[in-house]
Amino acid sequence: MAKPMQTEAKPKAEVFSLKTPYLSAGRVTNLVSKTDGMWIHTKMNAEGGENALHCHTQEDHAFIVLEGEVTFFDEEGNEKVLNPHQGIMIPKGAFYRYLNTGSGNLMVVRVGSGEKKGGEATRITPDGRPILGSSEENKHVEGVPIQGEFFGA
Numbered sequence: 001m002a003k004p005m006q007t008e009a010k011p012k013a014e015v016f017s018l019k020t021p022y023l024s025a026g027r028v029t030n031l032v033s034k035t036d037g038m039w040i041h042t043k044m045n046a047e048g049g050e051n052a053l054h055c056h057t058q059e060d061h062a063f064i065v066l067e068g069e070v071t072f073f074d075e076e077g078n079e080k081v082l083n084p085h086q087g088i089m090i091p092k093g094a095f096y097r098y099l100n101t102g103s104g105n106l107m108v109v110r111v112g113s114g115e116k117k118g119g120e121a122t123r124i125t126p127d128g129r130p131i132l133g134s135s136e137e138n139k140h141v142e143g144v145p146i147q148g149e150f151f152g153a
Contacts, residue, residue: 063109
């Protein structure tokens, strides 16, 4: 009698939450789900955004506005203003930055897809230098949660 073939575990669906604290200052990014080729973050901005012009060399990604107003800028200074239920697709290699331009918190979902290579800088400035999203150069301000107040609660 033949033995059954060994098979790898089958992938399973995963439920995730968009619950993210509202902020009195700064910004936060929370990873809510990922696979080998896709990742989903929530991003809450009381102010600011991703302030330094940059691109991702190994990742296509999209931002979807759930609450607030955001303005995206390209390398030529062109602006795109987005409001709730609008999104923007940013292909790998396209330079951008964004700012919360509304009067309250900005809540977006960020979905990324691509091939991340370990140890390789994949987020770069127009002059080719690596830049971290949480860096001083990117004008990062740590998020200050408002006690007990959440989007998606």
